[in-house]
Amino acid sequence: GAGVSQSPRYKVAKRGQDVALRCDPISGHVSLFWYQQALGQGPEFLTYFQNEAQLDKSGLPSDRFFAERPEGSVSTLKIQRTQQEDSAVYLCASSLGQGMNTEAFFGQGTRLTVV
Amino acid sequence: GENVEQHPSTLSVQEGDSAVIKCTYSDSASNYFPWYKQELGKRPQLIIDIRSNVGEKKDQRIAVTLNKTAKHFSLHITETQPEDSAVYFCAPMNSGYSTLTFGKGTMLLVSP
Numbered sequence: 001g002a003g004v005s006q007s008p009r010y011k012v013a014k015r016g017q018d019v020a021l022r023c024d025p026i027s028g029h030v031s032l033f034w035y036q037q038a039l040g041q042g043p044e045f046l047t048y049f050q051n052e053a054q055l056d057k058s059g060l061p062s063d064r065f066f067a068e069r070p071e072g073s074v075s076t077l078k079i080q081r082t083q084q085e086d087s088a089v090y091l092c093a094s095s096l097g098q099g100m101n102t103e104a105f106f107g108q109g110t111r112l113t114v115v
Numbered sequence: 116g117e118n119v120e121q122h123p124s125t126l127s128v129q130e131g132d133s134a135v136i137k138c139t140y141s142d143s144a145s146n147y148f149p150w151y152k153q154e155l156g157k158r159p160q161l162i163i164d165i166r167s168n169v170g171e172k173k174d175q176r177i178a179v180t181l182n183k184t185a186k187h188f189s190l191h192i193t194e195t196q197p198e199d200s201a202v203y204f205c206a207p208m209n210s211g212y213s214t215l216t217f218g219k220g221t222m223l224l225v226s227p
Contacts, residue, residue, distance in 0.1 A: 043204070
């Protein structure tokens with residue numbers, strides 16, 4: 001594809017509901033990242049995949065957050081029992097090489113609002 | 116982990132003026148220094164980056180300067196235009212790690 005694609009663009013969830021956010025990285029990109037961006041803040045790291053291996057999940061804020069990339073391409077970020085503090089834009093990025101030493105390309109993000 | 120601070124948090128300039136945004140970091144082993152631009156409601160996009168073996172890099176109206184001793188690097192935009200209005204993030208990185216740590220951002224407003 002032309003770039004990193006995320007879906008849905010917008011998601012409204014009732015508190016306690018589970019949500020799944022999808023990321024389609026640029027074809028052939030080895031590395032995939034999830035970031036959380038609260039309103040008026042910079043993106044904060046959640047988790048990193050190299051191919052299908054989740055190498056770093058130190059940024060996931062609680063065990064309600066889970067991410068996977070089973071075939072080394074598409075990734076899903078799942079949030080269980082959503083809370084109001086989960087409201088944010090969730091950004092996915094991919095890069096050709098290992099980590100972000102090569103340019104990282106971001107998707108448009110999914111804006112999650114928990115009501 | 117990396118502690119990143121950006122100054123100023125907001126910057127208003129007139130069209131044609133220059134703008135400078137400074138980023139300080141804590142990890143002395145950081146060796147990659149990118150700047151990202153994020154327009155309202157859009158994705159962050161890399162606009163310029165520098166590696167630690169270089170002190171300055173320029174690309175048309177934008178430049179980045181690095182002072183490794185003092186652990187800061189700056190974004191310089193000359194001849195600003197209204198379309199430069201956006202939030203700018205620095206994201207210094209230690210290549211021993213894999214991910215960028217973003218600053219809180221600087222909102223640049225260029226008035227016509």
